[in-house]
Amino acid sequence: MMPHEKAKLVLQDVGHSWLGRTVFEGFDLVLRPGEVVALVGPSGCGKTTILQIAAGLVEPLRGRVYRNYRRHAVVFQEPRLLPWLTTRDNIAYGLKVSGCAASRRHAIAAARALEVGLDPEDLTKYPVELSGGMRQRAAVARALAVEPDVVFFDEPFTAVDVGLRRVLQDLVIAAAARAHFSALFVTHDLAEAVRVAHRLIVLSAIDGRVVDQRIIAGEPGTRDNRAIFDIVESWSHEAVFAELFDADRRVSA
Numbered sequence: 001m002m003p004h005e006k007a008k009l010v011l012q013d014v015g016h017s018w019l020g021r022t023v024f025e026g027f028d029l030v031l032r033p034g035e036v037v038a039l040v041g042p043s044g045c046g047k048t049t050i051l052q053i054a055a056g057l058v059e060p061l062r063g064r065v066y067r068n069y070r071r072h073a074v075v076f077q078e079p080r081l082l083p084w085l086t087t088r089d090n091i092a093y094g095l096k097v098s099g100c101a102a103s104r105r106h107a108i109a110a111a112r113a114l115e116v117g118l119d120p121e122d123l124t125k126y127p128v129e130l131s132g133g134m135r136q137r138a139a140v141a142r143a144l145a146v147e148p149d150v151v152f153f154d155e156p157f158t159a160v161d162v163g164l165r166r167v168l169q170d171l172v173i174a175a176a177a178r179a180h181f182s183a184l185f186v187t188h189d190l191a192e193a194v195r196v197a198h199r200l201i202v203l204s205a206i207d208g209r210v211v212d213q214r215i216i217a218g219e220p221g222t223r224d225n226r227a228i229f230d231i232v233e234s235w236s237h238e239a240v241f242a243e244l245f246d247a248d249r250r251v252s253a
């Protein structure tokens, strides 16, 4: 039975090891309806593993996962579009698999493409004809097309340039507000987490331990660039974020 009656997803005391090496232990998460939770931490701390366990792609070695939703979707760092399908058929792929009629799935694909800022003429193009940013827009549209209750984002915008990243983050915020899905959003970018999420979980690189959890003031979509900058700037002096900023400095050095 679901330990938290209204939650969409609960991870209870979850732990995992790869090749005998423990990545994290005792991880707990309660994802509520309409809630976007960002999972941040330096590279290698286990964020993707937690997301894969939450999405049912990996079976946890320890602990329990409870799900209370109909459908989920995953947006990966790479778009993972099928090269032999048009943009429209890529976006509608999940609908086709679930038996949705062609006319209906084409209409949904067109609506979702519009929502993520693709042009109608992009629908008949193949992935190779799209830019990297357009492919990632299509990947987001494909996730939204199945009307998911829960969306798992695994560093979805790390590979796109900074300007477009903001646009895509805002698309996700708007889509979450429209469709009321819950989301687990993995990122190592604290500004991205502060922009898109209601709540933040911070993991340590040393043992994947949760070093902090906090509510982010204001609703996603209401925080402007200045507010986001101020939050990140004030948090950057806190010890719990030291590993995150140290890792960033190492990358940019």
Ligand SMILES: Nc1ncnc2c1ncn2[C@@H]1O[C@H](COP(=O)(O)OP(=O)(O)OP(=O)(O)O)[C@@H](O)[C@H]1O
Binding pocket: 018, 019, 023, 041, 042, 043, 044, 045, 046, 047, 048, 049, 050, 188
């Ligand atoms: N399929 C796998 N087989 C073996 N080891 C793995 C596998 N997946 C992840 N690992 C290891 O588990 C640890 C955590 O990896 P994970 O990808 O979950 O971290 P992460 O925080 O998402 O990192 P990044 O930000 O770099 O993506 C790393 O040491 C990684 O090498």
